[in-house]
Amino acid sequence: GGGSAPAPSGATGAAGSPKKGGNFRLGVTGGGSKDMMDGQNIVTKPDQARLVTAFETLLEFDDDYQLQTTGLAESVHADNPTQYTIKLRDGITFQNGKPLTADDVIYSLQRIGTQANGLTGFAATATMDIKNLKKVDKLTVQLPLLSPDSTIPQTLASYTFGMVPVGYKAFKGDPSTQIGTGAYKLKSFTPGQESVHERYDGYWRDSWFDSVTITDFSDSTAQINALKGGQIDAMTDLPANQVNAIKSSGVEALISQTGGWIPICMAIDMAPFNDPKVRQAMRLIVDRQQILDQIGSGYGQIANDLYSPFDEGYDKDLPQRQQDIAQAKSLLKSAGKEGLTVDLHTTNGASGMVELASVFASQAKAAGVNITVKNDPNYYGDAYLKLAFSVDFWGTRGYLNQVQQGSLPNSPYNETHWPPKSGEGSNFGDLYQQALRETDTNKRIEIQHEMQKAEYDIGGYIIPYFNSLIDGHSTKVAGLKPSKGTLNLAGFGHGFRTIWFS
Amino acid sequence: MSQAETAPALAEGVDVPTPSVRSTALLARSLRLWRTRIGVLFTLILVLIALLGPLMAPHASDKFIAKPFSSGSASGTVFGTDYLGYDVLSRFLYGGRGILVTALVSTVIGVVLGVVIGLVAAYARNALDDVLMRLMDVIMAFPQIMLALVAVSLVGAKNSVIVLAIALTTAPRVARVARGAAQPVVERDFIGATEAMGLSRVRILFGELLPNILGPMMVEATLRLTYSIAVIAALAFLGLAANPDAANWGIMIQKNQVALASEPWGALLPILAIALLTMGTGLIGDGIARTAAGIDRERGDA
Amino acid sequence: MKWLRGGGIAGFIVRRLLLGLLVLFLVSVIVFVSTQLLGDPARAILGRDATPDRLAALQKQLNLDSSKVGQYFHWLGGLLHGDLGTSLASSQPVTSVLGSRIANSAVLVVLAAVVSVPVSIAIGSYAALRREKSFDTVTSNLMLLLAALPEFVVAVLLVILLSTNVFHLLPAISPVPPGTHAWQYPDELVMPVATLVIAVAPYVSRIMRASMIEVLESDYVEMARLKGLPERTVLIRHALPNAIGPVFQVIAINLAYLAGGVVVIESVFNYPGIGLGLVDAVTNHDIPVVQALAMLIAAVYVVLNLLADVATILVTPRLRTRL
C-alpha cells in the first residue's frame, strides 16, 4: 500500500510548489434540474464533481487504478473469505468538527445497503451482511459477508461509497446538511445551475483553493468559450476533436486513458442475435481503429470486445479482433441472415453513444447489413434493457465488479441478457461465484480468463474501444495529471485537493 | 370612396393590356425588381446545390477521410473534415436535400391548412370565425420553436414529427394573415354576386376568394418557409434531428460549430447556405410584396 | 362622454381579459393532455433504476393513481392558487425552481425590447422617409440579411468576434449565479441582448417601414403638408401615431417569441432563463415544470397581445370611440 501522505508531489514539478488561494471555477456538462448532492449517490455528471468536494471513501484508487490505503481507512483486511475488518485513521473530523467513528461507517454502509434508499451502490452490497456490521471499537468495524467476495476493497474505494455522518440525508435545500470529511464544505447549491464550496479548515490533508465553484453547462461550446474567455478554470469532457484547436488559445487538455467503454449491446436471447453467428458477424464488421479515430479523434485504446482493461485478470492474450467483412458476410449467410435489417437504439446518454451507432451503421453497409439508428429520448425511461440491439455506456471498473453490475442474470443493468441459459457459456455464473470465493490471485485470474473467453466468443457486447477522458483547463491550474479512474479531471483533482493555481 | 377617380386602365393606356393582378403575372412582374431577381438567383443556386449536390460530391457522405477537423491540406480535401472525419464538402453537398424537403413539406402543409382555416373564418363572419381564431390563438400562444421542441422531445425526432410540429405551428400564423387578407375581399360585391347565383361555399372559397389573396399568401409562404428552415436548423442545432449524424445542414452547424474558430468550414458552409436560402426566399417575398403594393397603389384599392 | 369612453376601454380590456382567460383555459387543457404523453413520470424519474417496487412507491407518492380528470382539476386548482406543484427532478417547489429563471428571462426580454423597439422604429421610419434612397436600400437589405441569419449563428459569431477569438472585450457566457440578479452583470448581458435585438429588429423595422410608407402616402399626410405645417410636425404629429398602430401587434408577437423561444440563445450563452429550463424539464420529464412553463409562456403571449390591442386602440381613436 502507498503511504498516507497526500501526494501533490506526483504533480508536475514545473508548476512549482502548491500555493493557497483562489476560487476554482469548474464547468460541467450533463447536468440539469435533476442535479443532486448526496455523499453516496449521483444522477448526473456534476453530481460526481459535487460529491467529491465533501465526501471521501475508506479506500482510494490511485491514478493507475490500483487500490491504496490513502483514504479514511488505515487498513481494510480480509479476516477470512467472509469477513473484513476496517480500521479508520484517527483524527479525521467531519466538516462540523465531529470526529469520524465506526458508527458513521456502519451508518454509511447500511444506508447504501438499504434498497429503499435507491442509492447507486446498492447492487454492490449484495454480498455484504449489512445488518450484522459490528463496531469493534471507536475506529474499527467488522464487515461480515453473506458469501465470499474478493471485490470488497474495490467496492469500498468506489466514489459512491462516501462516508457520511450518522443521520445523514441527501441535499434538500439546506447546504448545512451536507457534512462530509472532504476538503470543501457546501455553501450554496442550485440544481442545474451552480454550487459553491468553501474550504474546510479542519481538513485532515492539504487543500489549496479557498473555494470551488461548480457551474452547470448545457452545451460544450459554451463551456469551451467560457474556458477560453477565462470565465472558468477547467471544464469536463472537452470534445476529443477540439484538443488541438484549444491548445492555441492558452488552454490545456488533460487526457486520461480510462477503462470507460461504450458497448453495442446485442441481446443474446432476442432475434436476430440469438444466433451466435450473427453476433460474431457483427463483431467482425467493426473497424475499431476507424471508430476510435472518428469518435475519439484517436484518443483512446482499441478494445477487444472485453471490458475492465486495468483489471489484473484482463486477458491480453486473446487475439485482437480485426474487421473481416468477408468472414462476416459468410457467417451471416450461413445463419440465413444475408442483407439483415435491424434497428440500433441509442440516446444522448453519454458523448459518443449516438455517433458510435451512426458510424457502426455506416460500416455495416459494407457487409450488406442495413442498420437504422433510432435516437430515442425516452430510451432509459421505457425501452432500456428490453431492446435487442442498443448502445450503452460504462465507466472504469474491476472485472468482477463489472460482471456483477451487467453480466449476470440478476445484474441490475444486463443489456445483453448474458449468460446463455444452456450450452456454451451457461456456466458463467458459476465461474463468477468461484472467482469471488477464490483468494488466490492467479487462480482467480484463470477463472476470469475462462469467463472472458466465453464473452469474447459468443458474448453480447461489441466493444470497439476504451475511451479517454479529456478535460480542458487553463494553464494556471497546476497539479493535474492523467488518471485511469472513472472521474473526470483525475478524479476532479482528487476531491479538489491536489490541484492549485500556479 | 369614389372609385371613379382611379380609372386604372386609363392610366396605363387601354391598348397596352398590362394584366397586373394575377398571381403568375404578379410573380413575373415582381421579377422586374432587382431584389426579386437576386432572391430567385440565391434560391435557385441553393435549391440546385441541395438537389444536385449528391451527384457532385467528391466522396460518399459517410466515407471516413481523416481525423475529425483536419484541415483541407492535411486531409487532401477542399474544406477539411468534420466532427466525424467526413469530407465537409461532400457532407455539405449531401446535406441540403433533407432540410429543404422537410422545410418545404411542412411549410406547404402549414400554409394550405392555414389558408383553408383563414378563408373559412373570413367567409363565415360569425361565431365559427371567432371559434377558429381563438383556437389559432391557443396554438399561437406557444412559440413555434418551443412547440416543436416539446413535440420532438416527447415523441422523438422523427421526420414526421418535425414536419407535423412545424406545419401545425405554421398554420395559425398563416390563418391569421389569410383571414386578414380575405376579410376585405369577402366584403366585395363579386362575392355577393356569386352568392346570389348560389355558387357552393367551397367554390366561393377556393374559386373566388383564394385567387384574390394569392399575393399576400405568396409573401406569407416565403416568410413561413424562412421560419421553417430556421426552426428545423435550430432543432438540429439543439441536437433534435431525425437522424442525429446524417448529412444535414442543421446538424452540420450543431456538430461543427465547436470548431468554428479553428476549422470553420464545416459550420460556415451550411450557415452561409441557410442564410443565402432564407435571404433568397425573403427577397422574393419582399419583391412580391413590393410589387403587389405597387399594383394595389396603382389600382387605388390598397 | 369622457367617462363613457374610459368605461369603454375598461370594458374592452375586461372583454379581452375574459377572452384571454378562455384561451388560457383551452391552453391548460391542451398542456395537460399533451404532458400526459410524456409518459409515466415515475418511470422517467427513476430511469435506469426503475425497479418495480420503487416505481410503485413513487407513483403513489406522485398521486398518479387518481383519475386523469381528477388530476387535471387538482392541477388547475393549484395553478389558480399560485401553487404550481413540486418539480419531479429537483423535488423543490416549481415556483422556487423557476423563480430566478423567470426573472432572468424577463430582464433579457425587457432589455431587448427597450433597445430594439425604438431602434427599429427609428430605422423603419427613416427608411420610409428616404424610400428607395441609399439609407433605405442599405438598411432594408441589412435587415433582410440579419433576418436570414439564424439567431444561434448570430450568437456564435458575436462570441467569436467579441470574446474568444478576435477581440476579448466581453464575457463569452452569462451564467448569472443563483441568488444574484441578471442586471448585476451588465457586461454579460451585452451579447445576449444584442443577439435578441438583431433577431427582432428586422421584423419590427420592416413592418414599421411598410406602415410608415402607407401613412406617408395617405391623403391626410399630404393634406398636412398642404396646410403648410412644418415637416417635423407632419412626421411626429400626423404620420407617426398612425403608422405605429399596426406595429404594436408585431412587437407583441416578437416579444412573446423572445419570452419563450430563445432556447438556443440561452444555450449558447449558458444563460439560466426559462428556455433552457424548459429543455431541461422536458428531457427530465419534469411534468409540473413543463406545465408551469407552458402556461407561463402562453400567459405572456395573451398578455402581450392584450397590451398590443390596448395600445393599438389607444393610438386609433376610431377604434377607441367605437367601444
Added chain:
Amino acid sequence: MSIDQLPDSESETTGRRAAVTVRDLQIATNSGVEVVHGISFEIAPGEVLGVVGESGSGKTTVGLSLLGHARRGLKIAGGTILLGDQDIRAMNDAQLRRLRGSLVSYVPQDPASSLNPALRIGIQLREVLEAHGQTDSKANAARIAEMMREVALPDDPAYLKRYPHQLSGGQQQRVGLAMAFANRPRLIILDEPTTGLDVTTQSTVLATVRELAQIHEVAALYVTHDLAVVAAVATRVAVMYAGRIVELGPADKLFESSGHPYTRRLVGAIPRLSGGRSLVGIPGHAPSPGMRPPGCPFAPRCRLRIDECEAAVPDMLELAPDHSSRCIRALEVVEYQQDEYGDPVDLAPPEVETPVLTLENVVGYYGSTEVLHSINMTLEKGEVLAVVGESGSGKTTTARSIAGLHHDWTGTIKLGDSELAKSARSRSTDIRRQIQYIFQNPYGSLNPRKTIGESVGQPLSVFKIASGKKAETMVGEMLEQVSLSAGYARRYPDQCSGGERQRVAIARALISKPSVLICDEITSALDVSVQAAIVELLGELQRELGLSMVFVTHNLPLVRSIAQKVAVLADGNIVEYGETASILADPQQEYTRHLISDTPSLETATGDVPPAAAPTDGAHQA
C-alpha cells in the same frame, strides 16, 4: 336654390386684378410624359372658377400645382403661376410652406381620408393657425369658433374634441372648408369636395363655398366632374379634356351655347329633372398621358371631326371676350342645333299589369336594429321601378333582400306567384336565375382574378345553361349586346374602364335571361358621360328584352330618364310611391321636395326650373 343666389356673373373680373394667374402650365411625370399641357387661366378675387372634366383629365393635378405641389411621380415642368405678383414656381420649400394654408389653401377630394384619423378636429384646425405664426391660443380659439360658425358647425369645445370619424361625411367636408378658410387665404382650391356626399349635404356644402368665397373675396378653383354641380357654384367654367383646357367661359354660356363639341356632349349626358329624355353618352374614352394624339385629343370621339382636326392641337379660339374654345370648328359648334341631347322618351306604363315581383310588409333588420319598416311595392312585367332616397334610407337593404343577399327580414317577397326564401342559397336554381343583381361599384363586383369571359360565363355553368364552346359563343354574343367586343372576354377587369366594367356586370346579369333585374346605384361611381351611356344601354336592353327592373338610385333626374314608377324611401319607409312623372312634377311629401331641390341640375343652374322643383323654403340655409 334659385338664380338670384348665384354670384352676379355680369360683374366680371376684367376690372379687378386677378388673384391668381396661370400661364402655359405644364406638368409631366418624372419620366417626362406630359400629363397636363399648356394650361392658362386667371381667377379674380371672389370668383369661383369651376373645372370640369372626365376622370383623368388632370383636374387635381392642376389644382395642386397652384400650391406649388405635385404628387409623387409628377413635377411641374413649365409655365408660370402667379399668386398676385408672387411667382409660386420660384419659391423655395420654406416659402412654399408659408404660402400653403395661409395664402392658398386646399380642400381635398375625400374628407374622410384627408383628416387625420388620430387627431381631434380642434387640433387639426388649430395647427393651421399655429403653423402660420398665430400662437395666441385665446385668439386662435376665437378664430376657430368663428370658422366653425361660418361653415355651420357647432363651435363648442366638446364638438372640437371629436375625432373625424365621429362626424358625418358632410361635416367632415365642412371641417375641411373651415380649415381652408382659417387663415383667410386669397385663393382656395376645392377638389371635388362633394363627391360621395348625399344630395342634401352636397347642396349645403355648395352653398357654403359660394357664400364664403363671396364674403371673403376669395378666389376659388372648384374641381368637379359633375357639370350640374359646377352650374350651381361657379361663375366661370374651364372644361378640361386630356390634360388641356378645351373650353373656358361663363357658366351659363357654356351650358347654353357650348363652343366645344366635348362640352356639348357633356351637357347632353346630364340627366334632366324636367325632361324625360334619353341620355346620350360619349362613346370611347379619353386618351391617357403619353397616348395622346398629335391633333385634337377629342377628335376620335367627335361627331364633327374633320381631317384638319388631327393635324395639330387646335389653339384657343376666342368666341366672346370671355369665352374661348379649343376647337377649330368652335363657331360652327356654337351655331349647332342642340341635337346632342337625347330624344324625349315616353315611359308609358305597361299595358297589361302582371306583377312579377311583389313586396308585402317587408321589414328589414341589422341585428336588432330595424332599418326597413314595412315596405310594400310591386313591379309589373316590363316595368322599371326606381327606388330613390337619401343615403342610409334603406335602398340597398331593400334591393339585397330581394336578391337574397340580405337574409334578415320578415314579410313576403314573391316572384310571380312563388314566395321567395330569405337566402339565395335556399332558393331554387331557376329563381336565382330569374333574379339578377347589378352592384353599385363596378370595381368591386367583378372578380379581379377572373377574365371577363369567365365572369360573364359563370352563370351559364352555375345555372347549367351551357358549357364549353356554346357558352363561349353565348358570352361573345352577350358582350356584343352590351356594346363590347367579344375580344373583351380575354381581358381582366383591371384592363377595362369603369364604364366597361359596368357593361360587363350587365352582361353577366343578363346572360342567364332573367325576368327581374335589380340595379343598385349602378352609375353612381361613374363619370357623367359614362353614366349616360350605361343608362342608355340599360334602357334599350330593358325595352328590347321586356325586362322588369328595380333601379335603385339617389339621382332623381336619372329616374326621369328610365323609370315608369318611383318609390321614395326615407328612413326605411316608403314615403311616396307612384308614377315617375307625376311624383317629380308634383311631389306630395316635404321629403321628396327637398330631395328634388337639393339635387344639383342644369335646370336649377340655368333657370330652367320645373315649377314643382322650386324650393318652397330655404332648404340649405347654412
